[in-house]
Amino acid sequence: MNGVISSWDLSVGVDGPGTRFVLFTAGCPLRCQYCQNPETWRMRDGRRVTTDEVMDEISKYQRFVSVAGGGVTISGGEPLLQPSFTAELLSRCHDSGLHTALDTSGLLGVRATDAMLADTDLVLLDIKSFDPATYLRVTGGPVEPTLRFARRLARLGRPAWVRFVLVPGLTDAPGNVDGLARFVAGLGNVERVDVLPFHRMAAGKYARLGLCFPLADVPPPDQGLLSRVHAQFQAHGVPST
Numbered sequence: 362m363n364g365v366i367s368s369w370d371l372s373v374g375v376d377g378p379g380t381r382f383v384l385f386t387a388g389c390p391l392r393c394q395y396c397q398n399p400e401t402w403r404m405r406d407g408r409r410v411t412t413d414e415v416m417d418e419i420s421k422y423q424r425f426v427s428v429a430g431g432g433v434t435i436s437g438g439e440p441l442l443q444p445s446f447t448a449e450l451l452s453r454c455h456d457s458g459l460h461t462a463l464d465t466s467g468l469l470g471v472r473a474t475d476a477m478l479a480d481t482d483l484v485l486l487d488i489k490s491f492d493p494a495t496y497l498r499v500t501g502g503p504v505e506p507t508l509r510f511a512r513r514l515a516r517l518g519r520p521a522w523v524r525f526v527l528v529p530g531l532t533d534a535p536g537n538v539d540g541l542a543r544f545v546a547g548l549g550n551v552e553r554v555d556v557l558p559f560h561r562m563a564a565g566k567y568a569r570l571g572l573c574f575p576l577a578d579v580p581p582p583d584q585g586l587l588s589r590v591h592a593q594f595q596a597h598g599v600p601s602t
């Protein structure tokens with residue numbers, strides 16, 4: 362089975378529990394204003410690989426990530442743009458005893474089969490906004506497929522972490538955060554919400570790629586805003602980090 366990837370890397374703590382082998386697939390249908398990985402947007406900029414090659418690479422780290430309480434995370438780009446490739450990797454990792462995570466915007470959630478989700482120990486679901494107009498402004502796409510996928514994960518009882526990037530003046534409206542907190546609280550399968558403070562560290566990447574970074578003048582959220590947003594999640598009984 363062939364797929365197109367951008368890169369792989371090791372990470373700690375942010376892409377699932379423990380130390381992770383993170384595979385960044387190439388290609389994404391969204392264009393989030395704060396995207397940290399614009400080099401993954403176009404599939405034609407990626408590298409064609411086989412699942413055997415990826416599994417060979419993963420096997421070099423298998424012992425290390427397992428001992429460190431981690432596993433493998435398939436990220437992107439958008440892994441569900443290549444559902445068969447992603448499904449095979451999740452299945453092979455799962456069969457070899459690795460903890461598996463899928464990092465997705467959920468836009469293409471209908472492409473994830475129940476079998477694929479059964480091989481996925483944790484879904485990292487990026488809900489970039491609850492308010493549809495804000496979601497469209499942030500990502501260029503609709504929010505409803507993501508919310509539908511979130512409800513399906515809940516019905517299937519698949520564990521999920523929701524990720525929400527907090528951008529001052531863009532995603533921070535109290536009603537938007539409150540709507541997301543209420544939605545997540547009603548699902549029952551979400552173990553935590555990661556509130557990710559917006560930062561401008563990717564600005565250099567955009568410049569190198571000749572792309573405009575639309576949030577170049579937006580500051581990171583201050584402590585007061587972060588505290589307010591965490592309090593909003595906690596008010597709905599949703600653990601946030």
Ligand code: SF4
Nearest residue numbers: 389391392393396438
């Ligand atoms: S979904 Fe992820 S990879 Fe795609 S544009 Fe948004 S942040 Fe970037």
